[in-house]
Amino acid sequence: MFVVVGAGIAGLAASLALAEFGEVHVLERRAPDAANAGAGIQISPNAVKALARISAAAAVTAVAHTPDALVVRAAGRRGAITTLPYGSAMLTRYGAPYLTASRAALHGALLAAALKRGVKVHYDRNVRQVRRYDDHCAVDGVDMEARLVIAADGVNSAIRHAVVGDAPRSTGWIAWRGLGDTSGAATELVMAPGHHLVRYALTDADANCVLVAPEKSRGPGGIARTHTGPLIADVGRWAPWPIAVRPRHVFAAGRVGFIGDAAHAMVPFMAQGAAMALEDAAVLAHAVAAHGPTPDALTAYADARAPRTRRIAAMSAEQGQIYHMPFPLNLARDQTMKTLGPRMLHRRTDPVYRWTAP
Numbered sequence: 001m002f003v004v005v006g007a008g009i010a011g012l013a014a015s016l017a018l019a020e021f022g023e024v025h026v027l028e029r030r031a032p033d034a035a036n037a038g039a040g041i042q043i044s045p046n047a048v049k050a051l052a053r054i055s056a057a058a059a060v061t062a063v064a065h066t067p068d069a070l071v072v073r074a075a076g077r078r079g080a081i082t083t084l085p086y087g088s089a090m091l092t093r094y095g096a097p098y099l100t101a102s103r104a105a106l107h108g109a110l111l112a113a114a115l116k117r118g119v120k121v122h123y124d125r126n127v128r129q130v131r132r133y134d135d136h137c138a139v140d141g142v143d144m145e146a147r148l149v150i151a152a153d154g155v156n157s158a159i160r161h162a163v164v165g166d167a168p169r170s171t172g173w174i175a176w177r178g179l180g181d182t183s184g185a186a187t188e189l190v191m192a193p194g195h196h197l198v199r200y201a202l203t204d205a206d207a208n209c210v211l212v213a214p215e216k217s218r219g220p221g222g223i224a225r226t227h228t229g230p231l232i233a234d235v236g237r238w239a240p241w242p243i244a245v246r247p248r249h250v251f252a253a254g255r256v257g258f259i260g261d262a263a264h265a266m267v268p269f270m271a272q273g274a275a276m277a278l279e280d281a282a283v284l285a286h287a288v289a290a291h292g293p294t295p296d297a298l299t300a301y302a303d304a305r306a307p308r309t310r311r312i313a314a315m316s317a318e319q320g321q322i323y324h325m326p327f328p329l330n331l332a333r334d335q336t337m338k339t340l341g342p343r344m345l346h347r348r349t350d351p352v353y354r355w356t357a358p
């Protein structure tokens, strides 16, 4: 039997990965109908390939939107710097589409797939402790002996605190999330000194707006209206989401595995946090298939994942520096992006999106 702690994207993906090998119980501290944090999510081609490995790609694609392009803009500059074709261009280049969806829709699709596969999800279970023995683990407050426990309890993971003893780190950034009531076919990115804005469709009608800015800034009421005018004119309410990270990536401790933000929360500037969780799940399935439900499986999983997530976290941090460049470096950046054009810019993301499941 497997126990997964947390029914977020990582936990449900892990449950799908493990359902191939035995009974899976997911323990979630929230109530069944509690809202998902964050309105929308971009699901890059590597994430779609990971979803395919755990047999959930079709279910997710059915509830997602496919943007036809990424329009890159700089605050205060007329017209786009460049437009990268998405849509069929992504499918051709990477073998999977680039999707956007509401988090509720992604979560719902994963949950439905897990329940269909016989996974048992238990709500209102706040798990703070795991006892580890040679041949099994016992989870705090639940009468279950698990061969493996997978901690998918997010960036503030209680299991990580109990087993590893370290804590997440605040980045000093806040993501402000808002809903627009119209959506275009393209995803829009606006870069500005010290902050940036992304807007993308959730459905044919709704759009998700995310403004990332320093905690100490004036937030969307000030900076966003100055720099991004029409792109946020239809957003009524903004909700703050402080960004914390786990600079040390930890995947395994004996029979306890870590997945998603509990393992490697990273800054969201490449929109890869959940994508990494889905890749984790695909690799976990491969490791358990090769080694059974053993600590060796988690060691193999850790060895396969650590170099990848460290690299993507570093690229993501670097992407933030590019987005937020101050004047006059931003002028050189804009000119370089214009000169490189879509083909060369796609090359930068090749190492991220070309990933395929083992």
Ligand SMILES: Cc1cc2nc3c(=O)[nH]c(=O)nc-3n(C[C@H](O)[C@H](O)[C@H](O)COP(=O)(O)OP(=O)(O)OC[C@H]3O[C@@H](n4cnc5c(N)ncnc54)[C@H](O)[C@@H]3O)c2cc1C
Pocket (backbone or CB within 6 Å): 005, 006, 007, 008, 009, 010, 011, 027, 028, 029, 030, 038, 040, 041, 042, 043, 125, 126, 127, 128, 152, 153, 154, 155, 157, 158, 159, 175, 210, 241, 243, 259, 260, 261, 262, 268, 271, 272, 273, 274, 275, 276, 277
């Ligand atoms: C602004 C922003 C934008 C982002 N955009 C993207 C994007 O476009 N694409 C992308 O791939 N990634 C994106 N990410 C990253 C992505 O949101 C996260 O990496 C992802 O949601 C992590 O999922 P998770 O399941 O690991 O954690 P969480 O979503 O935090 O889920 C953890 C679950 O565990 C439960 N839980 C917590 N503690 C306990 C406990 N003690 N007992 C039981 N249950 C517990 C929680 O209730 C929750 O359901 C973004 C992040 C931010 C901040």
